Amino acid sequence: MxxxxxxxxxxxxxxxxxxxxxxxxxxxxxxxxxKLMMWYFLLSDAFTFAGFLITYGxxxxxxxxxxxxxxxxxxxxxxxxxxxxxxxxxFVTFMSFLLIISSVTMVRxxxxxxxxxxxxVLIWMILTIFGGLGFLGCQAWEWTNLIGGENMSLTRxxxxxxxxxxxYLDHEGKKSAETFRHGESYLIHRHAxxxxxxxxxxxxxxxxxxxxxxxxxxxxxxxxxxxHRKYVYADGPLKGQTQTEQFGPRAFGALFFFITGFHGxxxxxxxxxxxxxxxxxxxxxxxxxxxxxxxVEKIGLYWHFVDLVWVFVFLVFYLL
Amino acid sequence: MSxxxxxxxxxxxxxxxxxxxxxxxxxxVISLFGKGHIFKGVHGNVIVLAICGLLITAFSLYKAYxxxxxxxxxxxxxxxxxxxxxxxxxxLVWAIIAFFQEGNAWKNRREDVQKRNAQPITPAQEGSLLxxxxxQMDWKG
Numbered sequence: 001m002x003x004x005x006x007x008x009x010x011x012x013x014x015x016x017x018x019x020x021x022x023x024x025x026x027x028x029x030x031x032x033x034x035k036l037m038m039w040y041f042l043l044s045d046a047f048t049f050a051g052f053l054i055t056y057g058x059x060x061x062x063x064x065x066x067x068x069x070x071x072x073x074x075x076x077x078x079x080x081x082x083x084x085x086x087x088x089x090x091f092v093t094f095m096s097f098l099l100i101i102s103s104v105t106m107v108r109x110x111x112x113x114x115x116x117x118x119x120x121v122l123i124w125m126i127l128t129i130f131g132g133l134g135f136l137g138c139q140a141w142e143w144t145n146l147i148g149g150e151n152m153s154l155t156r157x158x159x160x161x162x163x164x165x166x167x168y169l170d171h172e173g174k175k176s177a178e179t180f181r182h183g184e185s186y187l188i189h190r191h192a193x194x195x196x197x198x199x200x201x202x203x204x205x206x207x208x209x210x211x212x213x214x215x216x217x218x219x220x221x222x223x224x225x226x227x228h229r230k231y232v233y234a235d236g237p238l239k240g241q242t243q244t245e246q247f248g249p250r251a252f253g254a255l256f257f258f259i260t261g262f263h264g265x266x267x268x269x270x271x272x273x274x275x276x277x278x279x280x281x282x283x284x285x286x287x288x289x290x291x292x293x294x295x296v297e298k299i300g301l302y303w304h305f306v307d308l309v310w311v312f313v314f315l316v317f318y319l320l
Numbered sequence: 321m322s323x324x325x326x327x328x329x330x331x332x333x334x335x336x337x338x339x340x341x342x343x344x345x346x347x348x349v350i351s352l353f354g355k356g357h358i359f360k361g362v363h364g365n366v367i368v369l370a371i372c373g374l375l376i377t378a379f380s381l382y383k384a385y386x387x388x389x390x391x392x393x394x395x396x397x398x399x400x401x402x403x404x405x406x407x408x409x410x411x412l413v414w415a416i417i418a419f420f421q422e423g424n425a426w427k428n429r430r431e432d433v434q435k436r437n438a439q440p441i442t443p444a445q446e447g448s449l450l451x452x453x454x455x456q457m458d459w460k461g
Binding site for chain 2: 028029030031036039040042043046047050051054055057058059060061062063064068070088089093096097100101103104106107108111115181182183300301304305307308311312314315318319320
């Protein structure tokens with residue numbers, strides 16, 4: 001090993017006699033027990049996440065249509081979507097940056113730990129904690145928007161997808177100027193009176209009209225107050241027939257909330273661990289151990305893993 | 321632990337940050353391009369979508385490699401450790417192929433069931449059949 005960093009030399013035992021192996025003095029793979037086990041825990045966790053994401057893929061493949069992510073995730077709290085009309089993937093890209101930055105501050109904390117610089121470790125860990133909390137805040141906003149604003153739930157997916165080009169019918173059931181293309185998604189809105197607390201309709205979705213329950217000429221309002229608009233396909237096997245908007249694949253909501261929730265819970269646990277270890281750093285426990293703040297390195301591994309998983313959640317849910 | 325000086329490793333961290341941020345931005349741009357947000361003409365083109373999907377996946381795998389090898393210091397660990405953690409993940413390659421194939425088969429079977437349900441039943445068949453609600457799948461998705 002090079003000699004610029006002296007930390008961690010202490011517990012890397014380079015024994016030549018086998019006798020010590022039986023007393024546990026030898027570290028397999030020249031890593032401490034804790035670090036090695038952290039790696040194997042992360043491997044098992046990777047399989048759990050892979051199981052979830054592969055389930056998402058299998059169900060997506062099994063479904064004739066799937067909500068388009070850049071339509072579903074096109075809102076943000078900064079007012080970009082309000083000004084431009086849509087902001088596909090902008091907010092979630094911001095969330096990714098937060099995690100990347102918090103991963104980088106964690107690397108700095110580990111580096112300062114190797115130099116036994118207590119204050120340095122503390123400052124970079126606190127920045128990492130803020131990154132994690134920021135990410136959780138963003139996720140809370142995203143979930144609130146999906147559940148409260150767009151009425152998504154574990155069993156109800158308000159985002160459907162058209163399978164051919166066509167046009168919408170207006171309030172009276174006549175052809176309107178509003179057209180759509182094959183593969184475009186739509187959101188089924190809930191009638192304001194039924195929704196209870198102030199859900200606002202987007203402009204251009206007939207907000208000025210009075211909606212009546214039941215099957216009407218231009219729409220169908222179901223008993224929960226959802227307004228299924230009517231449209232006509234201009235090509236495909238259903239050409240010329242009047243269709244009513246249907247809810248999208250039911251599995252979407254459950255998959256989204258379980259998988260991003262499971263990842264969010266990892267972030268949350270990570271923040272809790274970071275706080276505990278930052279307190280220990282501040283108390284001087286790790287300085288006394290003189291092992292280059294190995295505990296910080298271990299929680300660092302976990303934190304990078306959370307970032308690593310997000311790379312794939314981001315890929316599967318938002319980009320593809 | 322580290323094979324480079326403290327100053328150098330501090331610079332490497334900044335480089336890593338820029339690299340990950342730029343790769344993420346490239347991914348988002350490719351994704352939006354494939355969905356027709358940048359050029360309208362691209363919309364619905366299956367080949368473009370497939371190429372974009374492959375590119376984004378490749379970039380994501382590169383990001384994963386970078387995080388594991390640089391940030392998690394896997395490149396400074398002994399080879400045995402790296403292999404004992406990384407090789408088992410190759411099992412996932414088979415899981416991905418198998419389950420995506422399976423998902424596709426569910427879709428085909430579902431379409432088949434719908435097609436057959438739409439066909440009229442001949443009087444000869446009728447006597448030997450169960451009532452429709454015992455076997456028909458009511459697919460609401």
